[in-house]
Amino acid sequence: SQELEQSPQSLIVQEGKNLTINCTSSKTLYGLYWYKQKYGEGLIFLMMLQKGGEEKSHEKITAKLDEKKQQSSLHITASQPSHAGIYLCGAGPWGAQKLVFGQGTRLTINP
Amino acid sequence: NAGVTQTPKFQVLKTGQSMTLQCAQDMNHEYMSWYRQDPGMGLRLIHYSVGAGITDQGEVPNGYNVSRSTTEDFPLRLLSAAPSQTSVYFCASSYGRSGNTIYFGEGSWLTVV
Numbered sequence: 428s429q430e431l432e433q434s435p436q437s438l439i440v441q442e443g444k445n446l447t448i449n450c451t452s453s454k455t456l457y458g459l460y461w462y463k464q465k466y467g468e469g470l471i472f473l474m475m476l477q478k479g480g481e482e483k484s485h486e487k488i489t490a491k492l493d494e495k496k497q498q499s500s501l502h503i504t505a506s507q508p509s510h511a512g513i514y515l516c517g518a519g520p521w522g523a524q525k526l527v528f529g530q531g532t533r534l535t536i537n538p
Numbered sequence: 539n540a541g542v543t544q545t546p547k548f549q550v551l552k553t554g555q556s557m558t559l560q561c562a563q564d565m566n567h568e569y570m571s572w573y574r575q576d577p578g579m580g581l582r583l584i585h586y587s588v589g590a591g592i593t594d595q596g597e598v599p600n601g602y603n604v605s606r607s608t609t610e611d612f613p614l615r616l617l618s619a620a621p622s623q624t625s626v627y628f629c630a631s632s633y634g635r636s637g638n639t640i641y642f643g644e645g646s647w648l649t650v651v
Binding site: 528 | 569571573578579580581582583586587588596628630632639640641642643644645647
C-alpha cells in the first residue's frame, strides 16, 4: 500500500521567511492533494496536482509535483502568521475513496 | 452552500455506549468517506462509499459501521465505544475519481471515557 512521508514534521520560521514542506511517496503519485488545518479545526483545500512537473500557485503558496522523485513540495514565500497550522498531503487516484495521508507538518510562524 | 456537514462537533461518550456521527453533503457527490485523525498519524480511512447502497472497509474499520441509503448521507456508527476510539473524525466527499476536489467536513471531536 502507498505511504506518504512528510518532512519536516515540525517547522518554526520567522515571519517573512520562505519555507518548504516535502511529501514523499512510496509509490508513483497520482492525484496529490495539499490541505491546511488550523489547530482544532477542519481541513482547508489548498491545491491538487495530477501530472508530473505540474506546478500550481495560490497567493504566496506554490506546490509542485516531481513524478520521478515521487515527491511533492509546498513552498510558502514571505510567510505570515496566517500561514500557521498543520499542512497535510494526501494522495490517491480515487477521489475521496481511499485517500492516503502523510502525518502532517506543524508550521509555526514567529513574529 | 452547505458543502459537507458533520454533526455533532463535540461528543463525550462512556465506554460501551453507541452513537452515530452524521455526515451529509449537498453536492450530489458519488464518493464519500470517513477518516479518523490521531496525533502524529495523519488521517486514516475507516470506511468509504462509491454510491448509494455500496460501502467498503478502509484501513481501520473495526468497531465502526456505515450505511449509504441515499447519495446525500453517510452516517458512521460506533457500535460499542472504546477509549481507543477517542479521535477526531472527518467526513469527505468528491464527485468521481481523480481530478476532482475532495471536500471535508469540519470534523467531529469524540472523547470516550
